[in-house]
Amino acid sequence: MLIRILHWSVFLLFIGVILSGYRQADSGWSGVGFFDRDMVHIVHETSGILIVILITCWALIRASKIMQFRLLTVYQKLLVIYHCVLAGLGLLIGMLGWMASSAGGYGQKLFGVLPMPNIFPKLGADWAVLLNSTHADLMTWFFIIAGVHIVSALFHLLVLRDGVFYSIWFSGKER
Ligand code: HEM
Ligand code: HEM
Structure with a gap:
């Protein structure tokens, strides 16, 4: 159950972090409104940092099963590697954002109030x-890899109907 909660929390956070990321990078946007520039920045920073923390917890939980890896079939091994690449890339993107704000010395806060430590030396604006x-x-790679993941999950749900989708949903049998 914990894996399912982590999976769907990370998914929702990705929606928030991606929408806010492109919004704050949009130079044509006035930056005013209920979700003004400061608010969008808080959403981006907070959801990005939470993604880094949650994917790390997820990896630690899964690492406890590493001994079972050699018992898997070749197809299952490839699937595990694919999932590691997907989650690993999400983690890397989040860490790079966090490292960039540490390198620039801008600082980063959770929910706009809770200071989080720097994870990279303060080397200046160029870094x-x-x-x-x-x-x-x-992000281009993330969209491709996550896109293939989502399309194949929906293919299992709508065409193959083999229970793979429900293994990560809240009603099915966990794999
Ligand atoms: C997995 C988590 C994250 C994802 C998927 C993500 C994604 C993005 C995206 C799509 C953009 C817009 C890119 C563009 O310029 O076209 C962006 C910009 C940015 N992100 Fe992230 N981000 C994540 C985490 C973080 C974190 C943790 C921080 C800082 C603590 C951060 C700081 C920034 C900054 C400063 C920008 C530039 C905004 C601007 O140009 O005004 N990001 N991010
Ligand atoms: C609409 C969005 C999504 C759907 C429908 C979906 C569906 C699924 C399904 C059906 C599985 C089980 C596959 C299996 O056990 O063979 C799964 C596992 C997984 N998904 Fe997603 N997913 C989505 C988004 C994401 C995103 C954005 C990430 C990025 C981190 C992600 C990362 C993973 C990982 C790492 C696993 C392996 C879980 C484990 O066993 O620990 N998924 N997903």
Whole structure:
């Protein structure tokens, strides 16, 4: 059950972090309204940091089953590797954003109030720009890998109807 809660929390946080990420990077936006620039920044920073924390917990829970890996079939092994690449890329993108704000010395807060530690030395604005552009560039890969994941999950749900989708949903049998 914990894995399912983690999976869908991370999914919802990704929606928040992606929408707020592109919104705050949109130079044509006036930045005013209920979700003004400050609010959008808080949503982005908070959901990004929570994604980093939750994916790390998820990996630690799954790592306890590493001994079972060699018992899996080749197909199951490839599937585990694919899921690791997907979650690992999400984690990397989040860490790069966090590293960029640490490098620039801008600081980062959860919910706009709770200061979070720096995870990278304060090396200046040039480093912040470099880390941040890598942060943004990796999104293309994330969309491709997550897109394949989502399409195949829906294929299992709507066409194959084999219970794979429900293994991560709240009603089915856990795998
Ligand atoms: C997995 C988590 C994250 C995802 C998927 C994500 C995604 C994005 C996206 C899509 C953009 C817009 C890119 C563009 O310029 O086209 C962006 C920008 C940015 N992100 Fe993230 N982000 C994440 C976590 C973080 C974290 C944890 C921080 C800081 C603590 C952060 C700080 C920033 C900053 C400063 C920008 C630039 C905004 C601007 O240009 O005004 N991100 N992010
Ligand atoms: C509409 C969105 C999504 C759907 C329908 C979906 C569906 C699924 C399904 C059906 C499984 C079980 C597959 C199996 O056990 O073979 C699964 C597992 C997984 N999904 Fe997603 N997913 C979605 C979004 C995401 C996102 C955004 C991530 C990014 C981190 C993600 C990461 C994972 C991982 C790492 C697993 C393996 C879970 C484990 O066993 O620990 N998913 N997903």
